[in-house]
Amino acid sequence: MRITFRIQRFNPEVDRHPHMEDYHLPVWRGMTVLDGLLAIKNTLDGTLALRYSCRSAICGSCAMFINGRERLACRTAVRKMLERSTLIEVMPLTNMRVVKDLVVDMSPFWGKVRAITPWLTKSESTPYRDVSTRAQQVLPRSSDVFQNVDACIMCGACVAACTTHAVSPEFLGPAALAKAARFIADPREPESSKTWRLRELNRPHGLWDCTRCQYCVEVCPKDVKPMEAIIRLRRAAIDRGLTSDGGARHITGFAELIYRDGRLNEAIMPLKVVGFHPARLLHILPLGLKMWLKGKIPSPFGHRLPEITRIRRIFKARQTSQETPS
Ligand code: SF4
């Protein structure tokens, strides 16, 4: 059996735009997409550029856009792909500048990882230099502590799939934020440093920019679940009173309204999110007027649910469970 590999080619020295080229290969038992690409490079076209190293889903260097999804080429079986398609289409990761063919520029990715201070600190932003002491302590049940974020192999697949990153390249992104969650969870990191870290992540393009589209969770080859790590960061930020961002105010405002009335009130909710900030209020005024004219804004004095005491008991139970050491 023979198979067609359709590969995006782009050499910035001679091409104005990327184009697709077809290559035909026999399929062999256990063949991966990376095997196919290397066979093309070795026997059909030595100019094909790609990045790889371990061939074992460890180094993270072979992430590509394969048949419509971000995948590790070395972990993607050709036979599996052929169950749904008659050809293998390979393109470079999106959301990143193409250096040549399937090789993308990872420097912005690494810049963001560096920006979250990816090492233990002993105080605000101070690197942990004394490796003989606390940084060397072995963690009890460390896999539980980090919730698998330490399994990340920095392949960049999540960043390429990220819908926020596509429109806002300044966004710190799922991989860097998942890495940050590892340090917030680390019991060796001082509490003051954790608060400092969260304050940094609370800035624009930080942890509140994620739209929770789930794509990073879907494509991650190591089950890191970056979006869930971002949610843990958000919770930790709110617990420390870092609620200046609209995203945080949306959560706290929502919870306040439910506690007060047992239901959401769309007339008050926007005010909770923007706060009494003149410029921001002016920004939402046209939308508010449009909604009011169409009868979409309920009374700000909407009625309280009769069973409000039962709802408040849920809040109380959550508070008690947080205060009780496990
Ligand atoms: S869930 Fe958030 S971080 Fe993950 S891909 Fe979507 S927007 Fe990006």
Ligand code: SF4
């Ligand atoms: S979180 Fe997953 S997809 Fe993102 S860089 Fe790490 S291993 Fe790759």
Ligand code: FES
């Ligand atoms: S070559 Fe290392 S992860 Fe694929």
